[in-house]
Every structure is written in C-alpha cells, then in structure tokens.
Amino acid sequence: MSNRIAAIILAAGKGTRMKSDLHKVLHPIAGRPMLLHLMAAVNALAPAKKVVVVGDKADQIEAALKDSADLAIQEPQLGTGHAVQQAESALAGFDGDVLILYGDVPFVPTATMQAMIDRLGAADAPAVVVLAFEPDDALQYGRVITEGDRVVKMVEHKDATDAERAVRLCNSGLMAAKACDLFALLARVTDDNAAKEFYLVDIVNIANADGRHCAVVRTDPADVAGINSRAELAAAEAQWQAFKRDEAMAGGASLKAPETVWFSWDTEIGRDVTIEPNVFFGPGAKVADGVTIRGFSHIEGATIGVGCEVGPFARLRPGTILGEKAKIGNFVEVKKATLGKGAKANHLTYLGDATIGAGANIGAGTITCNYDGYFKYQTVIGENAFIGSNSALVAPVKIGRDAIVAAGSTVTRDVMDGELRLVRAEQSVKPGWADRFHDAMRKKKAAEKK
Numbered sequence: 001m002s003n004r005i006a007a008i009i010l011a012a013g014k015g016t017r018m019k020s021d022l023h024k025v026l027h028p029i030a031g032r033p034m035l036l037h038l039m040a041a042v043n044a045l046a047p048a049k050k051v052v053v054v055g056d057k058a059d060q061i062e063a064a065l066k067d068s069a070d071l072a073i074q075e076p077q078l079g080t081g082h083a084v085q086q087a088e089s090a091l092a093g094f095d096g097d098v099l100i101l102y103g104d105v106p107f108v109p110t111a112t113m114q115a116m117i118d119r120l121g122a123a124d125a126p127a128v129v130v131l132a133f134e135p136d137d138a139l140q141y142g143r144v145i146t147e148g149d150r151v152v153k154m155v156e157h158k159d160a161t162d163a164e165r166a167v168r169l170c171n172s173g174l175m176a177a178k179a180c181d182l183f184a185l186l187a188r189v190t191d192d193n194a195a196k197e198f199y200l201v202d203i204v205n206i207a208n209a210d211g212r213h214c215a216v217v218r219t220d221p222a223d224v225a226g227i228n229s230r231a232e233l234a235a236a237e238a239q240w241q242a243f244k245r246d247e248a249m250a251g252g253a254s255l256k257a258p259e260t261v262w263f264s265w266d267t268e269i270g271r272d273v274t275i276e277p278n279v280f281f282g283p284g285a286k287v288a289d290g291v292t293i294r295g296f297s298h299i300e301g302a303t304i305g306v307g308c309e310v311g312p313f314a315r316l317r318p319g320t321i322l323g324e325k326a327k328i329g330n331f332v333e334v335k336k337a338t339l340g341k342g343a344k345a346n347h348l349t350y351l352g353d354a355t356i357g358a359g360a361n362i363g364a365g366t367i368t369c370n371y372d373g374y375f376k377y378q379t380v381i382g383e384n385a386f387i388g389s390n391s392a393l394v395a396p397v398k399i400g401r402d403a404i405v406a407a408g409s410t411v412t413r414d415v416m417d418g419e420l421r422l423v424r425a426e427q428s429v430k431p432g433w434a435d436r437f438h439d440a441m442r443k444k445k446a447a448e449k450k
Contacts, residue, residue, distance in 0.1 A: 004048040004096035005117060006179065008087045011035060011103030012055030012074040017229045023057040025103035026064055027233055030240050031283045032265040033064055034106035034227060042101070044110040045117075049094055051087040052103070079197030080173065081189045088183050097121070098182050100175045100200065104227045106236070108174065112219050116176040119217050126215040127181050127207035130154065131174040133221045141170035142201055144216055151214040154201035158194050169216075171201060172224035181207075240265075248275075264300075276312070284318060294330075302334075305341075323358065336376075337368075340383065352376075353395065357383035363407065365390035382417065 015024025025035040035052075042050060050069035054061050055077055062071055072086040084100055091098070097117050101108065112131065120129045130151050132144045143164050145153040154171060155164050177185070185203035193199060204214045227233050244267070245258040252271030255261050260277045263269075267281045270289035279293050282300025287293070291304050294311030301318025304310060307325040314328045319336030322328065326339040329346035337351045340358035345351060349362055353370040355378070356362065366387050368379040377395035381387065385399050388407030399405060400417035409423035 004094075005045050005099065006049040006051070006091055006094055006096060007042045007045075007047050007099045007101055008084055008091075009035070009038065009042070009050070009052045009069070009101045009103050010080065010083045011061060012053050012077055012083050012086075013104070014056045014077075015104075015228070018233075019230075023060045024227070025106075026060055027227070029106065029233070029237050030244070030263060030265040034233075034236070035061070035064065035103045037106040037265070038101060038103060038108065039065075039068065041108060041110045041113065042099070045113060047099075048096065049091055051090045053083045053086050079191070079195070080200035081186055081198035081202060084200055085183070085186050085198075088186075091179055091183075094179050096179060098177055098179050100173075100177075100182075102173055102226065105172070105174070105224055106227070107225065107240070108219075108223055112217070112223055116174070116217050119215050120176045120178070122215075124213070124215075127177065127185070127210075127212040128204050128214040129176040130204060130214060130216050131172045131176075131219055131224065132169050132216050133172055133219050133224055134168045135170060135221045138165070138168055138170055142173075143167045144169045144171050146216055149216050151204055151216050152208065154204040156193070156195075156199060156201065169218075172219070173200070173226075174224065175200065175203075177203070248273075270306075279311075285316075351379075354379040354381065356381045357385065357401065359384040360387070361385075362387045363389035363391065367392050369394045 011025045018024050026033040029037060051072050052061060052065065052069045053072045053074050055074045058073060070090045072090050074083045074086045097120055099113055116129045116131055120126060130144060140157045142154060142156045143160055144151055145164060145167060146169060185206050188206050189198050189202045191198050207214055222239060225236060227236050241262060244263040245255060245261060248269045249255055251269065253269045253273040253275060255275050257277035261275050262280045264281050264283045264285060266283055268286040270287055272290045273287055274292045276295040278296045280298050284301035285299045286303045288304060288306045290307040292309045297311035297314040299316045302316035302320035304322045305324045305326065308322045309327045313330045315333040317335035320334045321338040323339055323341040325342050327344035328334060331347060332345050332349045335352040337354040339356045342358055343356045343360045345362035348364045349366045352368050353376050354368050360381050369392055370376050379393050379395045380398040382399055382401035382403060384402050386404045388405055390408050391405050392410045394412045397411055398414045400415050400419060402418045403415045404420045405411055405415060406422040409421060411421055411423060415421045
C-alpha cells in the first residue's frame with residue numbers, strides 16, 4: 001500500500017465550551033456537520049484509509065460517519081500525541097503518507113492537504129511536515145521556529161520563552177508524515193511538560209534531535225480556523241456564507257441584499273437568478289437559470305426550473321419540483337409536489353403530495369387535504385385545470401385536464417376532463433332582512449342609553 005494517503009482526524013475532545021449535548025464536531029455550518037465538511041475535502045484526495053479518533057459521544061460520530069471511516073477510541077484523553085497513537089492499529093500494514101487533521105478545523109482546502117503531501121515527498125525527504133499560519137494575533141497558539149522552510153523547534157505557548165512567543169508563525173496542529181516515521185516518533189514522546197500531556201508537536205523536536213529535518217507549509221489563517229465555542233461557530237458560518245454569496249454572484253446571480261441571503265452547503269444557483277432580501281436555502285435546493293426568488297422565502301430540498309418565480313413569503317419543502325416558468329406566490333407552501341410548465345399558485349395555498357399539470361391555475365386558499373392522520377395520499381391535477389379559490393381537494397383525488405373546480409368546493413371524488421365540479425350548499429336569499437335587522441338593533445341600542 002505504499003505511495004498512498006491516509007488521514008487521521010482527531011475528534012476526541014469533550015467540547016465543553018459548546019455547552020451542548022451534541023458533539024462539537026457535529027454542529028452544523030451551512031446545514032452540514034463541520035466534521036463532514038472536512039471529510040469531503042479529505043475524500044477529494046481518494047485516501048486509502050480514514051481514521052477518526054473519538055472519545056466523548058463516540059456513538060454520535062459513528063452515526064454521522066455511516067461507516068465511511070474507521071473509528072479509534074481515545075480513553076482517557078492524554079494529549080494530541082496520545083490521540084494520534086490510538087489510530088496505529090487501524091493503520092497496521094499501511095506504509096504511505098499520513099495526514100493529521102482536526103474535526104473542529106473544518107475548512108482546510110484539499111489543495112492545502114495536497115501541498116503537505118507533496119512537500120513530504122520532496123527530494124530532501126523531511127521527517128514531518130507542519131502546517132503553519134500567521135494570525136493577526138498569535139494569542140495562545142503554539143509557535144513554529146524556522147530557518148527558511150525548515151522547522152528547528154516546535155513549542156507550546158505555555159512552555160515558550162518570551163522570545164519564542166514573539167514569533168508570529170503559529171502551529172495549526174495539522175501535520176503530515178510517513179506512517180513508519182510517525183508512529184516510531186510518537187513512541188518516544190513523553191509527558192514532561194507543564195500540562196503533563198503527550199504533545200504531537202514533540203515529534204518534530206525528536207526528529208530534529210535525531211539529525212533529520214522537518215519542513216513547514218504555510219496557509220491562510222481562515223483555512224485553519226478552529227471552532228471551540230458557539231461564538232466561533234457563528235463566525236465560521238459567517239465566513240462560509242460570505243464565500244458562498246461571492247461565489248453565487250460571480251456565477252451570474254444577483255443578490256439584492258447579499259448579507260441577508262443564507263445558503264446551504266449544497267445549494268446550486270444558476271445564471272441570471274435574482275434573489276431578493278431575506279431568502280433562506282436549506283439543504284438540497286437547486287435553482288435553474290432565470291429564476292426570481294422574492295423576499296422572505298424558505299427553500300429546502302426543492303428543484304426550481306428555468307424562469308420560475310417564487311415568493312415573496314413562499315415555502316418550498318423537500319420533494320418540490322417546479323417546471324419551467326411555474327409560479328409560486330406569496331404565502332404558498334409546497335411539499336412533495338410537482339408543478340408542470342407554467343402552472344401557478346399565486347397566493348395562500350398548500351400543495352402537498354400532488355402532481356399539477358402544465359398551465360394549471362390554483363386559486364387562493366386551495367388546500368390539498370393529503371393526510372388522514374395515518375397515511376399520505378396523492379392529488380393529481382390535469383393540464384390547464386382551474387381550481388377556484390378556497391377549494392379543498394380531499395386526496396386521493398384526480399382533477400381532469402381543462403376541468404374547473406368552482407370556488408369554495410370540497411372535492412372528494414374524481415373530476416373528469418373538461419368537467420365543472422361545484423360543491424356548495426344552495427344559497428338562501430331573504431330580501432330586506434338586513435335592513436330590518438339593522439333597524440331593530442339600532443333601536444335596541446338607543447333604548448339602552450336612556
């Protein structure tokens with residue numbers, strides 16, 4: 001298995017600063033757990049092995065990964081060096097390159113990981129490659145002391161001298177090493193430090209003491225931003241959303257108030273799309289070219305065809321498919337429904353578990369009554385059918401092509417093609433009744449005031 005890549009992802013921390021029953025690395029950014037953001041970048045390298053080192057709430061991580069990686073347990077937690085050691089048995093027989101990553105550092109680009117692997121394989125054969133960055137404020141980060149691109153010393157902030165703390169190049173925690181070197185060096189790490197922990201960074205100092213050298217790869221601080229609190233999670237969300245908004249606009253979409261539009265990690269936006277303020281995309285939304293999405297709309301799991309118009313104040317739920325130039329207006333909710341070309345529901349309507357033909361018009365206040373408390377049922381509306389306002393379509397039911405359902409009807413049986421269905425009580429007319437009522441009430445009210 002030589003000349004292949006493995007990844008060790010550390011996710012054993014308790015994440016106490018999050019104050020959550022959910023594991024820290026499973027908190028979502030743009031609707032996707034931060035760990036899965038990282039795993040997607042790792043997967044682009046086609047690694048031979050992936051090992052996630054877990055501790056607290058391991059069952060949650062196991063469920064989220066769905067057998068896409070091996071798990072190794074770190075119990076008790078005795079430091080980052082000790083955590084990496086727990087992956088050794090899972091990598092038995094592997095002699096390729098190993099990336100060491102962190103589950104709470106989710107936005108490391110695949111290109112940066114590849115740069116670390118490339119540097120590890122360079123002709124001068126460094127024992128360890130360290131990923132470093134220069135933040136605006138070095139804070140409590142460990143320092144990387146270098147000569148050129150060679151690392152001469154790694155030191156944790158708490159163990160650093162004043163001169164070492166003055167160095168601005170900081171350790172991201174991410175490293176790369178050959179498997180044979182990595183675990184041999186880790187076996188020699190001790191807990192002789194202020195925290196009495198086994199530091200991963202010590203493998204650099206041990207390699208240097210052996211007369212080998214280690215190299216540094218530098219990256220942007222945003223690429224290695226760690227998330228340890230709710231505030232840092234919000235900052236990461238803002239960073240991701242800003243990137244996605246710029247990407248959408250660069251791709252030909254117009255965002256009227258970009259800072260108010262929120263995308264999911266997998267949102268697809270076409271060209272010449274106009275998005276008005278305060279629009280939210282949940283996972284699974286696909287928007288074709290020429291679409292207009294008006295303000296305050298919520299879209300999740302929906303596919304919107306070319307030239308459609310949605311909103312304002314519309315809600316498209318999972319399973320919604322809008323054909324070319326379909327229109328969904330204000331205060332309309334659609335779930336598991338397909339609208340054909342040019343079909344429209346302009347206002348105040350619920351369409352669930354339905355198929356609506358091309359050119360059909362759904363009047364205000366229409367409801368597909370799709371649920372009996374136990375099961376869901378289908379409503380099928382034919383091409384160019386007209387559903388009058390305030391109608392209830394009790395599924396399962398079919399409305400034929402070119403049929404008309406009169407306003408205020410409750411339809412419980414199929415309507416044939418070209419048929420008019422009128423389901424109303426006969427109106428009763430009493431001429432002069434209202435005038436007599438008003439006269440009587442006015443006299444009564446006047447009498448009470450005397």
